Amino acid sequence: MKETLTRTLSGALYIVILIAAVLVSKFTFWGLFLIFGLICVHELQKLLQLNSYLSYALLIAFFAFFSIFQVNIYALNILLVLTLLVKVLLLRDLIIIRKIPLFQEKKYIVVIFYLIASFIFITLIPFDENGEYQPELLIAIFVLIWVNDTFAYLVGKNFGRNKLFERVSPNKTIEGFLGGLFFSIAAGYVISLYIPIFTYGEWIVLSILVSIFGTYGDLIQSKLKRQANVKDSGAIMPGHGGLLDRLDSVLFAGTFVYTYLLFI
Numbered sequence: 001m002k003e004t005l006t007r008t009l010s011g012a013l014y015i016v017i018l019i020a021a022v023l024v025s026k027f028t029f030w031g032l033f034l035i036f037g038l039i040c041v042h043e044l045q046k047l048l049q050l051n052s053y054l055s056y057a058l059l060i061a062f063f064a065f066f067s068i069f070q071v072n073i074y075a076l077n078i079l080l081v082l083t084l085l086v087k088v089l090l091l092r093d094l095i096i097i098r099k100i101p102l103f104q105e106k107k108y109i110v111v112i113f114y115l116i117a118s119f120i121f122i123t124l125i126p127f128d129e130n131g132e133y134q135p136e137l138l139i140a141i142f143v144l145i146w147v148n149d150t151f152a153y154l155v156g157k158n159f160g161r162n163k164l165f166e167r168v169s170p171n172k173t174i175e176g177f178l179g180g181l182f183f184s185i186a187a188g189y190v191i192s193l194y195i196p197i198f199t200y201g202e203w204i205v206l207s208i209l210v211s212i213f214g215t216y217g218d219l220i221q222s223k224l225k226r227q228a229n230v231k232d233s234g235a236i237m238p239g240h241g242g243l244l245d246r247l248d249s250v251l252f253a254g255t256f257v258y259t260y261l262l263f264i
Contacts, residue, residue: 010237014246015146019139022126026133030123034063036243037119040251043233043244044115047224050107059116067123070131079117083255086113094168094220099227114220115244118251121258140191141257144210145250147187148180152215155179164215169222172215181211202264209260210253217252221245 021032037059045055066076086109093100102110126138156176164172188207192200221244225233234242 014237018142022135022138026126026135029126029133029135029138030063030068033119033123034060036247037063037116039234039236040115040119040242040244040247041111043242044111044224047228047230047233048102048107048110049228050104050111052108052111055108055111055116058112059119062116062120063123066120070124080121080255080259083113083117083121084259086110087252087255090114090220091216094165094216094223098167100223102227115251118255122251122254125254125258125261134197136195137197140195141206141210141254142250143191144184144187144207145214145253148184148211148214149218149249150180151183152176152180165219168219168226172219177211177215180215181208184208184211198264205260206257209256210250213253213256214249217249220252221248 018032021028038056041055041059045051062079065071066079070076090100090110122138125141126134128134152172153176156171156173156179159179160173160175162174163170164174164177184207185204188203189200192198192203198206221233225231232241233244236243237246
């Protein structure tokens with residue numbers, strides 16, 4: 001009972017802080033996500049057994065260059081292509097290779113493109129082509145992630161029979177994944193009624209992207225933790241583990257969401 005209460009309060013505090021920072025202004029949003037990024041870099045480097053101050057400097061430099069000042073669209077496009085390529089390769093490693101090879105150079109590649117660049121594209125999602133800040137869009141993406149995760153857990157726990165990827169995450173089931181996808185699409189429909197930035201069909205596509213790639217992000221994070229022989233990436237959130245454990249889905253899916261938004 002005490003553990004459930006701790007988990008609930010910790011999760012609620014995280015949600016309140018995140019939504020408040022996003023809604024207040026773009027400056028509080030940037031500030032919070034820069035802090036989130038620094039914490040996640042620390043947690044990921046522990047998983048990878050990488051001790052480098054360069055990663056923190058790169059996060060701050062990328063954040064200023066791409067997120068705040070947005071000074072070079074060509075450099076941003078190159079970063080996007082490289083990030084998508086690295087994530088596709090990580091998906092290959094997840095599905096085909098039993099153990100992700102993490103030699104020294106690859107550790108830096110994972111930190112930069114799996115994590116740092118993912119934060120950059122998340123921070124760009126709530127800005128339209130004119131640079132106008134639309135906080136409700138990012139909150140909607142987080143809501144889709146939370147709905148997907150919640151109902152994937154509930155459906156999987158009560159109706160799950162067939163394992164989704166047992167050697168990486170024994171508790172995930174195909175039924176849970178489909179349940180999360182279904183309720184994510186339903187949430188996308190509800191969101192389309194109150195946030196008419198996109199059509200219902202476009203919200204459905206976003207819901208599907210969030211559900212599929214959010215699940216992949218969670219599985220890749222689980223595989224990295226399994227290789228590091230740890231249960232959680234950190235202990236900053238009582239009852240939940242590390243901050244990276246809470247953000248893995250949205251960080252992985254966010255790059256694909258951002259890419260889709262470029263074409264609608």
